[in-house]
Amino acid sequence: MTIKMKPKANKFTKPELVCPAGTPASMRTAVEAGADAVYCGFQNATNARNFPGLNFTPDEMQKSIIHAHKNDTKILLAINTNPPAGKIQLWKDAVDLGAKFGVDAFIVADMGVASYIAAHHPNIRLHLSVQAAASTPEALNYYCQQFGVKRVVLPRILTIAEIKAIMQQVECEVETFIFGNHGLMVEGRCSLTNYVTGLSTNMDGVCSPASQVKYEQDEDKNLSTILGEYTIDCFDKGENAGYPTICKGRYRTPVRDAGYYAFEEPLSLNVSNLLPELMQIGVSALKIEGRQRSRAYVKKVVSSFRAAVDNIMQGGTADIASLIALTEGHKQTEGAFKSKKWR
Amino acid sequence: MPLPKHMPKFEKLPALLLKPVPLFLLRPIAQHITTKIGKKHPHLFARLGKHTSTRYLIKPTNIPLVALLIPNQQTPTMQIFKPSQTPAHDAVIEGKFLFLLSMLDGTSDGDALFFNRELTIGGDTEAVVCLRNALDDVEGSVAADIADVFGPAGRTILGFLRRKEAQ
Structure with a gap:
């Protein structure tokens, strides 16, 4: 006889699990592993992982969006670089293609690109990339008010208390990183x-x-x-x-x-132990970094965090399997999420 | 090339299986596998871009052989050599056979293998990154495609190696 247990009422807000994909195969892997949303980009300078052999052709993007939507997964198109002076057409073309294919949101860093989307595709959600380097309520609200930004991805330099304080002052959803690269330069400003x-x-x-x-x-x-x-x-x-x-x-x-x-050590961010706190303060989305990584990485990390988030929602613990084997330098940190003194 | 004495027995398996096979027999088999994979996964070449003419040297450290891959879209080639006769090349990928296989199988992450020094790359880094990304986008498993060439015996050996890799 199977006894069905009623889930305990909990105090958590279920966040969207936002997962990386550098190739169509990785995208399908992320969908199978339980991603709520997958972020990806085209094979050009419009996204911040413009690496050789990586990313999507227009045809691959269109097919991937169809596949994701059939599986109730959103596709967030990363157009999160800044066009050089006088050369915005490539970024406009990427936006128009994404809109034509039916992306669920654009992730942008540049004000000009945000302005173009707000003017030409006002019905598609706009997310502010970490590459915009916006980390104060004033800066974040500016993007919300001027371009209709619906979600901001916060930089990895904030404590959970600071994230909570920001959330109380901004007019949109907040997304935070939970795993992957731990690059702490002023993101979007590193030269x-x-x-x-x-x-x-x-x-x-x-x-x-x-x-x-x-x-x-x-x-x-x-x-x-x-x-x-x-x-x-x-x-x-x-x-x-x-x-x-x-x-x-x-x-x-x-x-x-x-x-x-001199700057930072080779290690990765892993805040799996802090997931309950992030969910408790009501973060809308949790982001896994790693579009440059393999589908083996995507499968392992996404499925681990999928199970952890679901367990917490059911009143359980994160109970996440070790991901140390996938971290840079085989070292991990909770970074500024835990303390400003992480080094 | 003698195998290290401390190496677990199963890691010696590929070398033991290949030991009695002379090079003149291995070469057409390697070429057949390469041609077959190229035909089955033609989109792989688009991801390689300009690197379809790059000469990749594959060095499994626990096998006394090296392979030279040129992923030309029309006629991809894979030549087998003794380590003492290593040919001219543009890029090098070096690691234990099992790790190289697990990358082709989509079960290992190349970056993680590099971080813990199980994978060594040399020469043209961009070419290596490009090949890694192209192979990772192959639907299914290239390792399974290779095993299929050898029929039930190949699939049995792959299954054994997968279990070992998972341990």
Whole structure:
């Protein structure tokens, strides 16, 4: 005999689980794994993961949207870079294609792109990307009032108490990151890659372009990571490595004996233990980073967080399986969500 | 190339299976597999873009062989060599056979393998990233496609390796 237990009444607001997809196969994987919404982008500079071999052709985007909608999953189109001066047509074309295919929302960073969407596609939801670098109620409300933004993605520099305070003062939904890259530069304002490679993270959509990354491993298996003309890290044999990004690099300085992480260490954000608190304050959406990652990553991370959110809604605990194997440098942090003193 | 003594027995399995097979027999099999996968997944080449003429050297560290892949859309080629006869190449992907297979199987994340130093890449990084993304977008499993070429025996071996990889 099966006994059906009535779920306990709980104090949580069920958030939307927003998941990454860099390819159509990853998109289908995210849908199967329980994503409420999938974010993705076209194969050009209009999105901030403009990596080789990644992203969607228009035909793939159209088919992916049909597939997602058949499975009650939303597609959020990332058009979250800034057009260079006088070159907005590519961004307008991406918006128009997305609207034609029936995306559920646009994720934007640039005011001009937001303005174009508000004027030409006012019935499609507008989400403010973390790349807009808006982190105060005043800035966030400005986007809401001027462009009709319905949701803001907050930067990874806020404590849960600060997120709660912002939520009480903004006129829209709030989305926060819960897993993945832990890049804490003023997002959308970082020019480190541009300085070293001549390509812009914010306008070309590529942080540390692979075309300018070199890995050199010596006979003793020590690994050097080189971006452009600069060695940005050296890993001893067997030492866990990170992404070839300047902000995660280890540098020499006259006042230290060994190389040190000047900005941030190679590690990933994982706030699975803080999920109940985020849900309790009423965050509308939880975002998993990683459009550049494989479908194996998408399957594991999305299904883990799907189960965790559902368990919490049923009155249970997050009880999330370890995701340490998928983290950068095999290290994780709760970052500013837990404390401003995460380093 | 001798296999490390500390290596678990199952990790020696691919090398043991291949040991009695001479190169002149392996080469047409490798080429047949490559041609078959190319025909089954033609959209893979579009993702590769300019890298369809890149020479990828695949180095399974627990097999005394290396492979040179040129994913040309019309005639993709895969040539097998002894490590001592490594051919000219543009990019290198190196790791244990099981890890390389699990990436083709869609069960391992290439970035995670790189982070824990199980996967080494060299040469043209953009080409490697491009190939990884193209293969990851293949519907189903390239590893299963390879196993299918060998019929029930191939599928049985893949099943065994998958169980080992999951442990």
